Amino acid sequence: xxxxxxxxxxxxxxxxxxxxxxxxxxxxxxxxxxxxxxxxxxxxxxxxxxxxxxxxxxxxxxxxxxxxxxxxxxxxxxxxxxxxxxxxxxxxxxxxxxxxxxxxxxxxxxxxxxxxxxxxxxxxxxxxxxxxxxxxxxxxxxxxxxxxxxxxxxxxxxxxxxxxxxxxx
Numbered sequence: 001x002x003x004x005x006x007x008x009x010x011x012x013x014x015x016x017x018x019x020x021x022x023x024x025x026x027x028x029x030x031x032x033x034x035x036x037x038x039x040x041x042x043x044x045x046x047x048x049x050x051x052x053x054x055x056x057x058x059x060x061x062x063x064x065x066x067x068x069x070x071x072x073x074x075x076x077x078x079x080x081x082x083x084x085x086x087x088x089x090x091x092x093x094x095x096x097x098x099x100x101x102x103x104x105x106x107x108x109x110x111x112x113x114x115x116x117x118x119x120x121x122x123x124x125x126x127x128x129x130x131x132x133x134x135x136x137x138x139x140x141x142x143x144x145x146x147x148x149x150x151x152x153x154x155x156x157x158x159x160x161x162x163x164x165x166x167x168x169x
Contacts, residue, residue: 005147017061020054021136028129041115048102051095058088077142084135091128097121 008014027047034040062085072078098121105111 023050080139084139087131094125
C-alpha cells in the first residue's frame with residue numbers, strides 16, 4: 001500500500017500544478033530578464049496562456065489542499081503556506097490585469113509593438129512571482145522538515161527502553 005503522502009505527491013493535479021509553476025517560473029524570469037536587458041518579451045504568449053491555465057489548476061488544488069489541512073494551526077509550515085497562497089493569489093490577480101492590455105494589443109488589434117503594461121501591476125506581478133517561489137519552496141521545506149522530525153521522534157519512541165521518555169537515552 002502506498003502511503004497517503006506518496007499518493008498525493010504523484011497525483012495528476014499536483015504534477016500539473018508543478019509543471020505549470022515551472023513553465024511560468026522559467027517564462028517569467030526569462031521575460032523579466034529579456035525585457036530589462038534587451039527590451040524584448042520572448043515567450044509572452046506562452047506565459048499568458050500558462051498563467052491562465054495555472055489559475056484554474058491552482059484554484060482546484062488549493063481548495064482540496066485547504067480542505068485537507070484545516071483547521072489553521074500556529075506552526076511555521078502553516079504560516080509559510082499562507083504567505084505562499086497569498087503571494088500566489090496576488091501574482092495571479094496581477095497576471096490577469098496584465099493579460100488585458102496584452103489581449104487588446106496582440107489579439108484584438110493584431111499589434112506587434114510593445115504592450116502598454118501598467119508599471120505598478122507589472123512590478124507587483126514580478127515581485128509577487130519571486131515571493132511565490134520563496135514562500136512555496138519554504139513551505140515545502142518546512143513540511144518536509146516537520147515530517148522528518150516527527151519520524152525521528154517516532155523511531156526514538158520505538159527504540160527507547162520501556163519506561164524511558166523519547167530523547168532521554
